[in-house]
Amino acid sequence: MVSFETGLFIPKGYDPIQKLYKNEVHEIIKARSNADNCDVVLKITRPKIDNIKLISKLTHEYDIIKDLNFPSIIHVHRILSDGKSVCLVEEYCSGESLRSRIFNKGIVIKDFFEISINIAEALNYLYLHGIIHKDLNVNNILVYPDNKVKIIDFGISSSNQAEDHDYLRPDMIEGSLVYISPEQTGRTGYSVSHCSDLYSLGIIMYEMLSGKPPFDSTDPMEVIHFHLSRKPASLLKLFPDMPVGLISIISILLEKNPDDRYQSAAGLLFDLKVIFDAVQNEKIPVSLCSKLRTGLVNLKRFKSYTAGKKKFQSYINASKPSSIKRQCWFWLQDIRE
Ligand SMILES: Nc1ncnc2c1ncn2[C@@H]1O[C@H](COP(=O)(O)OP(=O)(O)OP(=O)(O)O)[C@@H](O)[C@H]1O
Ligand SMILES: [Mg+2]
Numbered sequence: 001m002v003s004f005e006t007g008l009f010i011p012k013g014y015d016p017i018q019k020l021y022k023n024e025v026h027e028i029i030k031a032r033s034n035a036d037n038c039d040v041v042l043k044i045t046r047p048k049i050d051n052i053k054l055i056s057k058l059t060h061e062y063d064i065i066k067d068l069n070f071p072s073i074i075h076v077h078r079i080l081s082d083g084k085s086v087c088l089v090e091e092y093c094s095g096e097s098l099r100s101r102i103f104n105k106g107i108v109i110k111d112f113f114e115i116s117i118n119i120a121e122a123l124n125y126l127y128l129h130g131i132i133h134k135d136l137n138v139n140n141i142l143v144y145p146d147n148k149v150k151i152i153d154f155g156i157s158s159s160n161q162a163e164d165h166d167y168l169r170p171d172m173i174e175g176s177l178v179y180i181s182p183e184q185t186g187r188t189g190y191s192v193s194h195c196s197d198l199y200s201l202g203i204i205m206y207e208m209l210s211g212k213p214p215f216d217s218t219d220p221m222e223v224i225h226f227h228l229s230r231k232p233a234s235l236l237k238l239f240p241d242m243p244v245g246l247i248s249i250i251s252i253l254l255e256k257n258p259d260d261r262y263q264s265a266a267g268l269l270f271d272l273k274v275i276f277d278a279v280q281n282e283k284i285p286v287s288l289c290s291k292l293r294t295g296l297v298n299l300k301r302f303k304s305y306t307a308g309k310k311k312f313q314s315y316i317n318a319s320k321p322s323s324i325k326r327q328c329w330f331w332l333q334d335i336r337e
Helices: 052-065 098-104 109-128 194-210 220-229 244-253 265-280 288-294 299-305 310-318 321-336
Strands: 014-022 026-033 039-045 076-081 086-091 141-143 149-151
Touching: 014 039, 039 052, 052 076, 052 086, 098 141, 098 194, 109 149, 109 194, 109 265, 194 244, 194 265, 244 265
Parallel strands: none
Antiparallel strands: 014 026, 026 039, 039 086, 076 086, 141 149
């Protein structure tokens, strides 16, 4: 029996199975639909005195996704209300978040390409339907073991082709700061468009390869400053034998000026597929470092790579291969220095 906070709206016809997530505004519950015995997800506004804003946000989310029909985009069944709260009924996705996938399992180069291509295909579909997600990040992408993806959380998405964002305090800016584009900070003069989602995808791709997003700090103002004016640490320096074409794809996605990025996910898709094909057919050697970080670990080769670099040796001797994988990012930073 799953227990809930007093007053939480659980619509009739759904048997709760498991609480999946809770934040200040929503409770996310896995449930069974009595009508067809299928698993669904209930995204419910939590009971609050002033629920009007929350209700309109969830209603907005429903309006944005209700007519979309694409395998990589979450499907919404219906929206229900008891007058005080609303509940979005969505398909249940058994995949894990991209964040936990990166952290727990790591991403081998094949996974990297498949996941990136699947996300880019979803962005292409959104673009064709005039939708900007605006909150693309590693928590809002769920990944199945076969690398198929499901994009969720359209709470701040928009169906405008482009919109201007005002200058706001960091805590007022919508979206996850580490992943938003420079123009979403309201400090550039450029409009927010589908190119903003491509920037966020660039951040995500960088994180999949290196284990960390390029611009991270505990200070929100600093993160904003990085998006506006800092160049990300060169992936080529971190991973010297990474395919150059792949590095330049990510650099284009991370351009500060949206006009200098890919102008459509279709262009990105084309380039990604060309490089993936080349890597698969061994026309391009796959980076030693990406192999190391991702589970194609050849510890012997890595040991010879770091031979003579004393500070790595004691760690290697003392660690299990799995933790060596996780530490690789830090070593590579050191090697770079
Ligand atoms: N359809 C789904 N299937 C499986 N899990 C889901 C689904 N929707 C949401 N979740 C889980 O709940 C989490 C939060 O979902 P979502 O991002 O939609 O809520 P939110 O209130 O907008 O949260 P946040 O503000 O933190 O982004 C997801 O990261 C995921 O773990
Ligand atoms: Mg979310």
